[in-house]
Amino acid sequence: MLRFLNAGESHGPALTAIVEGYPSNVNVSSDRINHELARRQKGYGRGGRMKIEKDTVEILSGVRFGITLGTPITLMIKNKDWENWTDIMAVEGQPIDKRQILEPRPGHADLIGGIKYGFYDLRNVLERASARETTTRVAVGALCKILLEDIGIKIGSYVLSIGEKKIYKEEIKNLSYEERFENAENSEVRIPVLGKDEEFKEYIDKMKEEGESLGGVFEVYALNVPIGLGSYSQWDRRLDGIIAQAIMSIQAIKGVEIGEGFNLTYTTGYNAHDEIFWSKEEGFYRKTNRAGGLEGGMTNGMPIVVRAAMKPIPTLMRQKSLKSVNVKTKEPFDAAKERSDITAVPAAAVVAESMLAFVLAREILQKFGKDNWIEIKKRIEDYREYVKSY
Numbered sequence: 001m002l003r004f005l006n007a008g009e010s011h012g013p014a015l016t017a018i019v020e021g022y023p024s025n026v027n028v029s030s031d032r033i034n035h036e037l038a039r040r041q042k043g044y045g046r047g048g049r050m051k052i053e054k055d056t057v058e059i060l061s062g063v064r065f066g067i068t069l070g071t072p073i074t075l076m077i078k079n080k081d082w083e084n085w086t087d088i089m090a091v092e093g094q095p096i097d098k099r100q101i102l103e104p105r106p107g108h109a110d111l112i113g114g115i116k117y118g119f120y121d122l123r124n125v126l127e128r129a130s131a132r133e134t135t136t137r138v139a140v141g142a143l144c145k146i147l148l149e150d151i152g153i154k155i156g157s158y159v160l161s162i163g164e165k166k167i168y169k170e171e172i173k174n175l176s177y178e179e180r181f182e183n184a185e186n187s188e189v190r191i192p193v194l195g196k197d198e199e200f201k202e203y204i205d206k207m208k209e210e211g212e213s214l215g216g217v218f219e220v221y222a223l224n225v226p227i228g229l230g231s232y233s234q235w236d237r238r239l240d241g242i243i244a245q246a247i248m249s250i251q252a253i254k255g256v257e258i259g260e261g262f263n264l265t266y267t268t269g270y271n272a273h274d275e276i277f278w279s280k281e282e283g284f285y286r287k288t289n290r291a292g293g294l295e296g297g298m299t300n301g302m303p304i305v306v307r308a309a310m311k312p313i314p315t316l317m318r319q320k321s322l323k324s325v326n327v328k329t330k331e332p333f334d335a336a337k338e339r340s341d342i343t344a345v346p347a348a349a350v351v352a353e354s355m356l357a358f359v360l361a362r363e364i365l366q367k368f369g370k371d372n373w374i375e376i377k378k379r380i381e382d383y384r385e386y387v388k389s390y
């Protein structure tokens with residue numbers, strides 16, 4: 001089964017991932033991975049750290065002359081910022097007392113991680129809990145996108161709202177997913193319509209002045225996905241559940257919807273489902289996609305559409321900030337004002353693309369074979385023919 005583990009601290013020397021179960025005979029390149037890493041770093045409203053890092057991947061195993069070997073692929077991305085943290089992040093030596101973090105930030109893993117793993121220096125927690133880790137998720141996602149694109153599956157995302165600024169349904173209803181994606185790629189806030197960037201940016205600037213932060217909503221989609229990935233046969237094989245978990249696992253994501261999601265509750269059954277049609281040319285088809293491409297825990301051939309809600313970034317710059325308590329002295333304090341993003345919704349959307357790519361690549365390999373991509377691809381082509389003639 002395709003799987004990956006990643007490792008690394010936010011300010012440690014490097015982040016790594018080992019990908020296992022990726023088939024042989026796939027053309028991969030670090031350029032393609034770097035393209036995705038650069039997309040994750042963009043987005044108006046990010047803080048000082050993104051000015052320091054310029055993420056690029058080194059492929060350490062599993063690839064020769066640009067072709068995968070079917071063996072574990074190791075990916076590494078160095079943290080440039082590490083050079084500024086070598087004494088604090090040292091693997092050996094004595095801790096530097098004055099640099100310990102004893103003040104847990106609300107909205108972060110700090111306090112709970114400290115209690116759970118038995119530390120007072122909360123840096124031991126925040127280094128790994130940080131979303132810096134998502135860099136490797138995007139690198140792995142890029143490998144998965146290479147597979148998916150080779151069989152015509154396209155994954156993309158765009159931002160629907162940041163704080164109270166939002167894109168209305170009517171503004172995008174006549175745009176194809178490709179058009180929405182193209183617009184988002186040309187937008188500094190990754191929104192799917194042109195001409196609204198300034199409005200969003202001014203709002204983010206205003207919140208920055210106030211020392212505030214923002215969350216938002218983004219949509220991720222996958223097009224041309226074959227029918228029948230996932231299964232209704234067991235709870236943990238239902239693909240809607242698997243996708244929700246994968247996207248919910250991204251830091252600061254607090255809600256996931258598939259298709260019309262919560263909106264379905266405001267309508268009646270007759271208006272909530274996607275009627276089935278058949279024609280000689282197309283076979284079975286739908287005119288609507290309220291289910292977001294998933295029925296009975298399986299893909300139904302329509303675009304997979306997932307929406308996710310990101311909470312506002314917890315670290316704030318405002319004077320009167322969130323209250324917290326020092327873990328040693330038990331004195332109250334106003335939470336730390338550190339370097340931080342104001343919003344990272346555009347970046348989170350790119351991470352979510354990667355998680356969806358990983359889940360779909362894993363399902364494809366599960367259904368069509370695991371070893372040699374040339375064989376697997378052939379089986380997928382045959383299956384697509386079968387589905388057309390069903």
Ligand SMILES: Cc1cc2nc3c(=O)[nH]c(=O)nc-3n(C[C@H](O)[C@H](O)[C@H](O)COP(=O)(O)O)c2cc1C
Pocket residue numbers: 047107108109129130131134250251252253311313314315339340341342344347348
């Ligand atoms: C791409 C990205 C960037 C983030 N940047 C920051 C940041 O600069 N400052 C911050 O306080 N939280 C940031 N977060 C959010 C925290 O990582 C997250 O809230 C924290 O780890 C707690 O996890 P939870 O919100 O899932 O409970 C970011 C999240 C993502 C996905």
Ligand SMILES: C=C(O[C@@H]1CC(C(=O)O)=C[C@@H](OP(=O)(O)O)[C@H]1O)C(=O)O
Pocket residue numbers: 010047048049050053129130131132135251339340341347
């Ligand atoms: C480093 C990244 O995001 C970081 C995620 C993050 C957090 O607490 O999650 C906090 C900030 O890091 P730092 O404390 O070093 O300024 C963000 O910049 C990244 O996305 O590559």
